[in-house]
Amino acid sequence: MERLIEEIYRTQSRRVLATLIRLLGDFDRAEEALHDAFAAAARTWPADGIPGNPFAWLVSTGRFKAIDTIRRRARFDASQHHIEDSLYSVDETEIGEMEPIEDDMLRLIFTCCHPVIPADAQMAMALREICGLTTEEIAHAFLIPAPTVAQRIVRAKGRIRAAKVPYEVPAREVLPQRLDQVLHVIYLVFNEGYSASWGEDVVRADLTAEAIRLARLLLALLPHPDVCGLLALMLLQDSRRSARSSEQGSLVLLADQDRSLWDHAKIAEGLALLSQAMRPGEIGAYTLQAAIAAEHARAPVAEETDWRRIAFYYDLLLSAQPSPIVELNRAVAVAMAEGPAKGLDLVDAILGRGELPAYHLAHSARADFLRRLGRREEAIAAYARALSLCRQEPEQAFLRKRISELAATPERQ
Incomplete structure (x- = not known):
């Protein structure tokens, strides 16, 4: 039973929270009610x-726990009475018959992305409230101190309260002005699911599914090429989910995946959406990433992947959205097209500028290039550096395996 409750918490707690925020009108009150509800579940279920x-x-249960808490506080603070009254406005029958409200999560995203909240705080809020990450996990993802993350979230909630930000999806005519931030948050949610930053699983399917669901809702509200591009990207990436880990939970690299396990219905839908997204003259960053994912999806075997075309798309993406992460991904594509020495030069240039020093995938890519070049001792050191920075257990196991294999292999002359 304990495991079942943990699974329900993992898969449904953020949607419960989103609905409690709508019903209770306050983030902190809703979070307290969420924890009270699960504590009650652990006792009674x-x-x-x-x-x-x-x-x-x-x-x-969470709503009634909140009402009880506010009623107790109202005995000592008269200002709490109007809050208590407002919480009784929801019909009890409606609560009893409630199904998950499809757009409560979308409301939550638009609230986290409101213009009164600074961009860095929007991202922290989204990862905390929508993905359920701790402040320490968010800090690790952003490579900043945990107290800084906590302060950003507290200040963001304060701004929401002070500005009386409505908990709603804005009117259709306002949607385009808020689209970039909302797409970025949905992308963050998907990425945290697609490549979980911590824990025992390679993929958190609950988060990838939620991100795809939200993108579908957004596309229905606002048919836009960037929404098409993001949804195409997520479907094409998620199509590989079943092949990305072994039955034992071990990480399986793209080149080694059993492509018969890929979800070809998702691939077909993703390719169709990509075609729609690429019709207009200007192609957005999500559409370019979807085009890269499409090259993998179209290759019947890994050896037939068109890496030069993928490198070309990364060139375009780098022009549209310059970042060291995009540079790193481009370096991997170039290495596949032109050889590991070229890729090593590119990664060393990134690290030499002082960028991505604590990003484990940069050191992992560098280690792979060194391994392919036969530079065993340097490869072991680079893999060890990547391992020291990695927090996901399947990736850690993969890196340890690489180190062990190299340690047992003689240095190439």
Whole structure:
């Protein structure tokens, strides 16, 4: 039972939180209610069994726990009375029959992305409230101190309260002005699911599925090439999910994946959306990334991947969206097209500028180039550096395996 409750928390807690924010009108109050609801579940479900609709049970319980808390506080603070009254405005029957509200998560994203919140705080809020990451995990992702992340989130919530930001999807005519930030948050949610930054799993399917669902909702609200491009990218990437880890949970590299396990329905849908996204004259960054993913999807075997075309797309992406991460990905594509020595030069240039020093994938890529060049001792050192920075268990196991294999291999003369 404990594992089942943990699984429900992992897969449904953020949607429960999103609905509680709508019902309670406050982030902190909703987070407290969420934890109270799951604490109640841990006490009662082992004896009573899991309810037929866990989502509705958790929302209802959390809401009533919040009402009880506010009622107690109202005895000592008269200003709390209007809050208590407002929480009774929801019909009890509605709560009892509640299904997950499809756009509560979208409301949450638009709230996290409101213009009153600075961009860096928007990202921290999204990862905390939508992905459920801790401040320490967010700090690791952004390579900044955990107290800085905590301060950003507290200040963002304060701005939402002070500005009385409405918890809603804005009117259609306002959507284009807010689109970039919202797409970026959905992209962050997907990336955290597609390549989890911590934990035992290669993929968090609950987050990838939620990001895809939100993109579909957004596309219905606002048919836009960038939304098409992002949805195409996510579908094409997610199509490989079943092949990305072994039955034992080990990481399987793209070149070694069983392509018969890829979801070809998702590939077909992704390619169709990509075609729509590329029709207009200007091609956005998500569409370029989708075009890269499409090259992998179209290759029947890894050896037939058109790496030169992928490198070309990365050139375009680098012009449109300069970043060391894009440079790193381009270096991998160039190495596949022109050889590991060329890729090593490019990665060393990135690290030499002082960029990505704590990004484990940069050191992992460098280690792979050194391994392919036969520079065993340097490769072992680079893999060890990557391992020291990595927090995902399957990736850690893969890096340790590489180190062990190299340690047992004589140095190439």
